[in-house]
Amino acid sequence: MKVVPSRSSEWVRPVASQKPASAIIEIDRVSQVFQTSTRKDHLALSDISLTIEEGAFVSILGPSGCGKSTLLYIVGGFVSPTSGAAKIKGQAITGPGPDRGPVFQEFALFPWKTVLGNVMYGPRQQGVRATEAEAQSRGLIEMVGLKGYENFYPKELSGGMKQRVALARTLAYHPEVLLMDEPFGALDAHTRTRLQNDLLNIWERDRKTVLFVTHSVDEAVFLSDKVVMMSKSPGRIRQVIDIDLPRPRRRNELLLDPRYQKYVVDIERMFDESDETGSPS
Amino acid sequence: MMSAAALTRRAAPALACIGLLATWQVASLALKNDSFPTAIEAIRAIPDILGDKESLINILASLRRMAIGFGIAVLVSIPLGLLMGRSRAVAAFFNPLLMVIYPVPKAALMPIIMLWLGVGDITKTLVIFLGVSLPVIYHSFEGAKAVEEKMLWSGAAMGLSAAQRLVRIVLPAALPEILTGCRTGLVLALITMITSEMIARQSGAGNILFNALDMGQYDTVFAMIIIVGAMGICLDAIFERIRARLVRWSEPQFDMPLSFS
Numbered sequence: 056m057k058v059v060p061s062r063s064s065e066w067v068r069p070v071a072s073q074k075p076a077s078a079i080i081e082i083d084r085v086s087q088v089f090q091t092s093t094r095k096d097h098l099a100l101s102d103i104s105l106t107i108e109e110g111a112f113v114s115i116l117g118p119s120g121c122g123k124s125t126l127l128y129i130v131g132g133f134v135s136p137t138s139g140a141a142k143i144k145g146q147a148i149t150g151p152g153p154d155r156g157p158v159f160q161e162f163a164l165f166p167w168k169t170v171l172g173n174v175m176y177g178p179r180q181q182g183v184r185a186t187e188a189e190a191q192s193r194g195l196i197e198m199v200g201l202k203g204y205e206n207f208y209p210k211e212l213s214g215g216m217k218q219r220v221a222l223a224r225t226l227a228y229h230p231e232v233l234l235m236d237e238p239f240g241a242l243d244a245h246t247r248t249r250l251q252n253d254l255l256n257i258w259e260r261d262r263k264t265v266l267f268v269t270h271s272v273d274e275a276v277f278l279s280d281k282v283v284m285m286s287k288s289p290g291r292i293r294q295v296i297d298i299d300l301p302r303p304r305r306r307n308e309l310l311l312d313p314r315y316q317k318y319v320v321d322i323e324r325m326f327d328e329s330d331e332t333g334s335p336s
Numbered sequence: 337m338m339s340a341a342a343l344t345r346r347a348a349p350a351l352a353c354i355g356l357l358a359t360w361q362v363a364s365l366a367l368k369n370d371s372f373p374t375a376i377e378a379i380r381a382i383p384d385i386l387g388d389k390e391s392l393i394n395i396l397a398s399l400r401r402m403a404i405g406f407g408i409a410v411l412v413s414i415p416l417g418l419l420m421g422r423s424r425a426v427a428a429f430f431n432p433l434l435m436v437i438y439p440v441p442k443a444a445l446m447p448i449i450m451l452w453l454g455v456g457d458i459t460k461t462l463v464i465f466l467g468v469s470l471p472v473i474y475h476s477f478e479g480a481k482a483v484e485e486k487m488l489w490s491g492a493a494m495g496l497s498a499a500q501r502l503v504r505i506v507l508p509a510a511l512p513e514i515l516t517g518c519r520t521g522l523v524l525a526l527i528t529m530i531t532s533e534m535i536a537r538q539s540g541a542g543n544i545l546f547n548a549l550d551m552g553q554y555d556t557v558f559a560m561i562i563i564v565g566a567m568g569i570c571l572d573a574i575f576e577r578i579r580a581r582l583v584r585w586s587e588p589q590f591d592m593p594l595s596f597s
């Protein structure tokens with residue numbers, strides 16, 4: 056059965072207000088239906104339309120099960136939507152490609168490769184010469200703070216270190232868009248904060264487009280230019296909020312900034328006001 | 337200097353062998369049965385067998401069949417198992433087939449195979465091949481099925497094609513499981529090697545063993561059992577070394593917390 060999106064839901068505020076020239080990813084009326092084990096259709100995403108500007112850090116925020124991962128997988132080309140279409144630079148997305156680099160909550164490192172082997176994998180696949188790929192990879196490993204761990208196997212690393220490797224591995228093949236699915240979700244609070252800071256530092260250097268899935272309001276506000284709030288059953292976009300905070304952002308300054316605090320409080324209230332089962336976090 | 341614990345660990349296999357032989361010796365002396373020689377009598381017969389050119393040729397022929405059967409089985413079974421683990425269609429086709437073959441003792445097929453292919457090397461090698469294939473297919477299948485999807489997605493995003501993902505991600509990721517299957521396969525190769533020679537007598541280690549049994553040379557029978565057992569232990573030890581080297585990245589670190597060591 057195909058679900059044809061009827062009309063845009065009243066919450067949706069399309070983000071087509073910016074110059075369309077700088078749009079890198081366009082999600083156009085995407086719906087996703089899954090067959091559940093009881094053979095019923097489950098509408099995981101309903102009529103999602105979203106445009107992401109080149110160089111923007113965009114977070115997708117919503118309760119667990121609202122379809123955040125599914126949306127990211129569709130952009131990644133790992134899942135094809137039941138209806139609607141996603142485009143990158145005007146081209147329809149038909150499958151995965153090195154222009155979109157995923158970073159998963161589960162790290163998904165290659166356990167039989169060392170840290171260096173993992174990071175070099177992408178460039179080598181792209182045909183970069185071994186010596187060159189190695190030099191670049193060593194640089195990236197240093198950038199994510201793992202100098203000295205080049206010859207360690209993933210099983211010898213902590214969760215936070217594994218995610219650093221995963222980030223370096225993805226950055227190594229220079230994707231135009233980073234797709235991050237709750238990358239810090241499996242980490243303890245302290246490690247999580249440090250990785251948020253480091254990610255922000257790295258991002259502020261080269262301003263890659265980032266699509267970042269999270270269920271943490273603080274994380275979304277701290278990192279993003281734009282927060283896409285989703286709601287559950289079916290997964291829809293509730294609201295898109297521009298986070299107008301100065302960069303570079305410093306955590307210790309931001310936490311004291313009333314504007315930051317207001318964003319967090321407002322977004323949390325919006326979730327509480329909704330009559331849905333899921334609350335953010 | 338070796339610690340006491342390390343010394344015990346080194347000596348443990350030897351101690352186990354000595355214990356087994358001592359038990360045998362005592363049991364044999366106690367039972368006083370002609371068809372149950374003592375361990376010492378059996379060990380004394382070993383040099384006679386290994387010193388005899390005819391016997392050596394027989395044993396080497398056995399090992400050759402075993403190596404060929406095992407090698408071909410591994411080369412065919414790993415790709416098949418991996419494909420089954422990653423493709424529902426391939427699994428749906430082969431699973432029922434394998435389920436039919438699995439419980440049949442492969443040696444039971446020998447009389448039929450002998451009718452088709454005679455009693456020579458081909459028949460025996462084929463039986464070894466069949467014996468080894470199933471555990472290797474099964475473990476490759478399970479290993480491939482368990483490969484984390486996100487790992488494959490990561491590879492796809494780097495530009496690996498489906499075939500490249502199978503060879504360069506599924507194969508290494510499933511390797512620990514595949515090698516577990518190969519280890520079982522190696523033992524089964526030895527078993528089917530001997531049974532095939534029991535059924536199609538003509539040459540081989542099994543042939544020496546069962547001829548001696550027919551002639552009532554029980555010390556030779558038990559000497560052959562020791563030789564075959566030793567071959568099994570050596571092959572397994574060699575395999576285990578190779579395996580440990582190949583999958584060092586996945587080995588859990590053990591030998592620390594056991595309270596009784």
Ligand SMILES: Nc1ncnc2c1ncn2[C@@H]1O[C@H](COP(=O)(O)OP(=O)(O)O)[C@@H](O)[C@H]1O
Pocket residue numbers: 089090091097099117118119120121122123124125126
């Ligand atoms: N492959 C699948 N088959 C069936 N249902 C799925 C599948 N993937 C996701 N779902 C369902 O779709 C909904 C959204 O899932 P997901 O995108 O993982 O949400 P989130 O990432 O926001 O937690 C959930 O109800 C989930 O159970």
Ligand SMILES: [Mg+2]
Pocket residue numbers: 123124125236237
């Ligand atoms: Mg998710």
